[in-house]
Amino acid sequence: MEDFRVLVVDDELDFLETIVKRFKRRKIRADGVSSGREALALLEQEHFDVVILDVRMPGMDGIETLKEIKRKRPLMEVILLTGHASVESGMQGMQLGAFDYVMKPAEFEELLEKVQQAYERKSLHEEKIRESKIIV
Amino acid sequence: MLGNRPFELKTVRHYLAPGLMMLVAVSLIPLAHPALSLLCFLAGSVSFLTIRWLHAEIRKALDQKCVLDAQLIQSQKLASIGELSSGIAHEINNPLAIIGQEVEWIRHVAKEIEAGSGLTIADMQDSVQEITRQVERCRDITHKLLDFARKKEPLIQAVDLNKLIEDMVRLVEREAKQHGIAIERHYGQNVPPVRTDGPLVRQVVLNILNNATYAIQKEGVITVTTKESEDGSADIVISDTGSGIPKEDLNKIFDPFFTTKPPGKGTGLGLSICHGIISRLGGTIAVESEVGRGTMFSIRLPGAKT
Amino acid sequence: MSELKPRVLIVDDEERFRMTLSKLLKVKGLDVKALGSAREALEELTDARYDVILLDVKMPEMDGVQALAEIKKRDPQLEVIMLTGHASVDVAVEIMRLGGYEYLLKPCPIEDLMDKIDAAFERKKAREERRKRVGGQAAEGGR
Numbered sequence: 033m034e035d036f037r038v039l040v041v042d043d044e045l046d047f048l049e050t051i052v053k054r055f056k057r058r059k060i061r062a063d064g065v066s067s068g069r070e071a072l073a074l075l076e077q078e079h080f081d082v083v084i085l086d087v088r089m090p091g092m093d094g095i096e097t098l099k100e101i102k103r104k105r106p107l108m109e110v111i112l113l114t115g116h117a118s119v120e121s122g123m124q125g126m127q128l129g130a131f132d133y134v135m136k137p138a139e140f141e142e143l144l145e146k147v148q149q150a151y152e153r154k155s156l157h158e159e160k161i162r163e164s165k166i167i168v
Numbered sequence: 169m170l171g172n173r174p175f176e177l178k179t180v181r182h183y184l185a186p187g188l189m190m191l192v193a194v195s196l197i198p199l200a201h202p203a204l205s206l207l208c209f210l211a212g213s214v215s216f217l218t219i220r221w222l223h224a225e226i227r228k229a230l231d232q233k234c235v236l237d238a239q240l241i242q243s244q245k246l247a248s249i250g251e252l253s254s255g256i257a258h259e260i261n262n263p264l265a266i267i268g269q270e271v272e273w274i275r276h277v278a279k280e281i282e283a284g285s286g287l288t289i290a291d292m293q294d295s296v297q298e299i300t301r302q303v304e305r306c307r308d309i310t311h312k313l314l315d316f317a318r319k320k321e322p323l324i325q326a327v328d329l330n331k332l333i334e335d336m337v338r339l340v341e342r343e344a345k346q347h348g349i350a351i352e353r354h355y356g357q358n359v360p361p362v363r364t365d366g367p368l369v370r371q372v373v374l375n376i377l378n379n380a381t382y383a384i385q386k387e388g389v390i391t392v393t394t395k396e397s398e399d400g401s402a403d404i405v406i407s408d409t410g411s412g413i414p415k416e417d418l419n420k421i422f423d424p425f426f427t428t429k430p431p432g433k434g435t436g437l438g439l440s441i442c443h444g445i446i447s448r449l450g451g452t453i454a455v456e457s458e459v460g461r462g463t464m465f466s467i468r469l470p471g472a473k474t
Numbered sequence: 475m476s477e478l479k480p481r482v483l484i485v486d487d488e489e490r491f492r493m494t495l496s497k498l499l500k501v502k503g504l505d506v507k508a509l510g511s512a513r514e515a516l517e518e519l520t521d522a523r524y525d526v527i528l529l530d531v532k533m534p535e536m537d538g539v540q541a542l543a544e545i546k547k548r549d550p551q552l553e554v555i556m557l558t559g560h561a562s563v564d565v566a567v568e569i570m571r572l573g574g575y576e577y578l579l580k581p582c583p584i585e586d587l588m589d590k591i592d593a594a595f596e597r598k599k600a601r602e603e604r605r606k607r608v609g610g611q612a613a614e615g616g617r
Binding site for chain 3: 254257258259260261262264265266267268269270272273276295298302428430
């Protein structure tokens with residue numbers, strides 16, 4: 033199994049628990065938090081590769097959180113989760129550099145595939161940066 | 169353009185060597201007849217000098233052409249910078265004008281409060297909120313411009329195009345349905361595998377779908393088609409039964425800041441960003457439209473094998 | 475007294491701009507109406523009298539320059555101040571040719587705008603005065 037870490041951010045605790053459990057069952061290291069602020073705090077301290085982020089959350093919403101994550105960790109790949117996101121927020125999310133959108137209720141297999149693609153993208157990105165550093 | 173220059177000079181040099189050889193040959197043959205020999209030598213010298221003169225002239229012309237080419241590129245560049253700056257100026261000056269007026273209004277209210285005319289701080293609130301809104305509008309423009317300038321280098325991955333498009337269609341569908349807009353899918357089964365930057369393509373598809381719903385407003389159909397083109401590329405065609413784009417606007421549609429939306433509703437950068445993205449991915453994007461009938465965007469992305 | 479107050483028509487597709495501007499001009503004692511499109515403005519001008527028009531250049535459908543041409547065709551005496559977010563030489567030349575009175579770049583201080591309105595109004599009054607005199611003489615001479 034590829035060794036990467038996923039952070040799931042959702043204020044619906046049932047959903048959060050289930051999804052984290054299912055990642056772990058597949059030996060993927062996953063953690064869950066229930067707000068944007070907690071997510072940012074955790075990202076300060078620990079290393080993650082992919083963040084799954086609910087768009088609609090009370091307090092700091094998904095788009096705000098995405099903005100902050102991309103500001104602090106530009107290479108982090110973020111998948112947005114949405115129940116019924118407005119197209120407006122969808123466009124905003126993609127412009128801010130989200131990797132993809134997943135509609136809720138998400139099929140786990142689909143989510144897993146997207147997480148793997150997102151991780152592949154992050155690795156590619158890091159590799160590119162390493163190469164350019166070697167050349168320089 | 170610049171690459172042509174050494175090649176053409178070389179061609180001239182190719183003529184120089186045979187010219188010299190001919191000169192020697194021609195001067196050798198009539199050795200028996202000194203007068204003829206002299207004549208031949210003179211003729212040879214003249215042709216040699218002519219070739220050298222031609223050589224110099226061509227070099228001069230080529231140098232001039234290079235300068236002109238450079239000037240042309242420069243002037244085209246300046247023209248597009250000029251166009252862009254005037255677009256930026258316009259987009260930023262309008263919100264600035266509103267901010268200026270709101271400040272003026274706040275000043276007026278402040279004076280009235282001082283004079284005890286019965287106005288209160290609450291009469292300023294609306295203006296303060298409007299200023300905040302307009303500052304956001306400016307920020308939105310400058311941020312998109314920065315995105316535009318930054319030109320993120322694409323990251324290439326294998327992408328299932330049909331699936332990618334379906335995801336974006338589903339994102340738009342709910343809102344579309346509320347406006348009586350149906351989305352028809354014609355996903356080709358033999359769409360070639362594509363290696364491209366998924367998030368960037370998503371951004372483009374979402375943008376065009378959103379424009380399509382905007383063009384329809386109420387009651388209509390968006391048709392999304394994917395197929396393999398004759399040359400093995402992947403084609404995405406998104407058409408709508410919306411208001412259509414007038415002929416005179418059609419060639420401006422990918423220009424930065426061109427928008428038909430009311431002030432503050434669109435920055436006019438969406439389609440120019442899409443155009444930039446698709447070009448960077450080695451593809452093409454084209455538009456066809458008829459007023460009253462609808463608009464069709466065709467995107468072509470290189471297939472993984474091409 | 476109403477003679478001294480210029481009647482001003484603001485035409486700008488940016489709603490907030492025209493609403494606040496009309497509030498500000500009203501506070502300064504002007505008689506103001508604000509409309510959001512050139513078409514509405516032309517309609518309004520068929521049966522209402524104005525002294526000065528503030529006309530935005532960039533508007534969807536009929537833009538300010540087209541509207542200016544139409545306004546000047548109907549009433550060459552009307553004073554028009556063009557407002558725009560960007561100065562373009564082409565547009566400026568076109569406006570001069572069409573006889574637009576002034577050309578103001580947004581954003582501009584309200585005092586500048588007031589000055590332009592006052593000047594335009596003075597000019598219109600002076601022209602009307604002159605025409606009245608000339609018209610009166612012509613009428614006398616004609617009889």
